[in-house]
Amino acid sequence: xxxxxxxxxxxxxxxxxxxxxxxxxxxRHSSAxxxxxxxxxxxxxxxxxxxxxxxxxxxxGIDGFExxxxxxxxxxxxxxxxxxxxGPRERRSVPFSALAAQDAGEPAVDPDRxxxxxxxxxxxxxxxxxxxxxxxxxxLLAGEVRNVITTAITGLPAAQRTVIALRDVEGWSSEEVxxxxxxxxxxxxILLHRARNRVRQAIEDYYGAVFEIDYDAVTAxxxxxxxxxxxxxx
Amino acid sequence: xxxHAEELSCVELVELVTDYLEGALPDAQARRLEHHLDxxxxxxxxxxxxxxxxGSLRGLTEESFPEEMRDGVIADFGxxxxx
Numbered sequence: 001x002x003x004x005x006x007x008x009x010x011x012x013x014x015x016x017x018x019x020x021x022x023x024x025x026x027x028r029h030s031s032a033x034x035x036x037x038x039x040x041x042x043x044x045x046x047x048x049x050x051x052x053x054x055x056x057x058x059x060x061g062i063d064g065f066e067x068x069x070x071x072x073x074x075x076x077x078x079x080x081x082x083x084x085x086x087g088p089r090e091r092r093s094v095p096f097s098a099l100a101a102q103d104a105g106e107p108a109v110d111p112d113r114x115x116x117x118x119x120x121x122x123x124x125x126x127x128x129x130x131x132x133x134x135x136x137x138x139x140l141l142a143g144e145v146r147n148v149i150t151t152a153i154t155g156l157p158a159a160q161r162t163v164i165a166l167r168d169v170e171g172w173s174s175e176e177v178x179x180x181x182x183x184x185x186x187x188x189x190i191l192l193h194r195a196r197n198r199v200r201q202a203i204e205d206y207y208g209a210v211f212e213i214d215y216d217a218v219t220a221x222x223x224x225x226x227x228x229x230x231x232x233x234x
Numbered sequence: 235x236x237x238h239a240e241e242l243s244c245v246e247l248v249e250l251v252t253d254y255l256e257g258a259l260p261d262a263q264a265r266r267l268e269h270h271l272d273x274x275x276x277x278x279x280x281x282x283x284x285x286x287x288x289g290s291l292r293g294l295t296e297e298s299f300p301e302e303m304r305d306g307v308i309a310d311f312g313x314x315x316x317x
């Protein structure tokens with residue numbers, strides 16, 4: 001694998017001892033690094049220390065970096081190892097994929113929102129369906145709903161929170177997230193799906209944007225339509 | 235909104251939406267999903283909302299690395315390289 005052109009220039013500057021280049025790297029990645037570290041350790045202070053320790057390891061290791069992964073992936077792998085060791089004793093050396101497995105199996109949407117699968121005509125269809133949000137023109141982050149979203153993300157299980165923060169808040173690609181966290185693409189999508197759904201649910205609750213379908217009325221309407229068609233055919 | 239065995243129901247569709255948005259659904263499955271959306275306002279709204287969530291969070295929060303730690307590691311870098 002050839003080295004990414006951005007990495008090549010940056011790496012050259014770092015190896016020459018260019019402190020500005022190092023500052024650029026620190027400023028570019030530290031926010032996301034704190035998010036990742038928080039997946040492994042219980043407190044913000046421990047996460048910050050893990051990031052600090054990672055930067056020290058990066059400056060010591062930079063001459064030996066061979067470019068088999070991107071510089072970014074390499075940095076986040078170091079961070080994962082540092083943060084794992086800094087985590088609670090019982091979770092030490094638990095990789096991210098194991099954290100991710102802890103919240104498997106939860107449906108994206110409350111099953112009570114749908115008719116039971118064995119309903120003769122409408123099994124598995126919406127009973128309480130979502131309706132459009134009165135989103136402010138400037139977008140979801142402009143109004144009060146911003147706090148609702150922030151609270152929802154803060155309350156997510158660690159693995160979901162980390163994935164949605166990297167993908168949607170930091171704007172990483174799915175490949176970057178998979179590489180940095182060493183999870184499969186499928187696993188990444190499951191975590192992202194659950195996380196986005198919890199946020200969607202929180203916004204829906206805030207707006208009260210649901211509509212309960214009256215299936216008796218729907219059935220009556222369909223019966224009417226059928227009767228009319230039959231009359232028309234005669 | 236009738237349910238044939240080969241057609242997706244809403245409860246099945248909602249689990250596939252992120253895979254769909256990520257381009258990870260096999261073609262046939264994506265077509266089934268789109269076919270369902272053609273006639274289902276609830277799932278269409280649901281898809282719109284997940285897409286809105288996905289596209290709205292950029293820059294929501296920033297986790298700042300404490301200034302003194304930042305300056306400390308940068309100073310250490312200078313020392314380790316030039317000292």
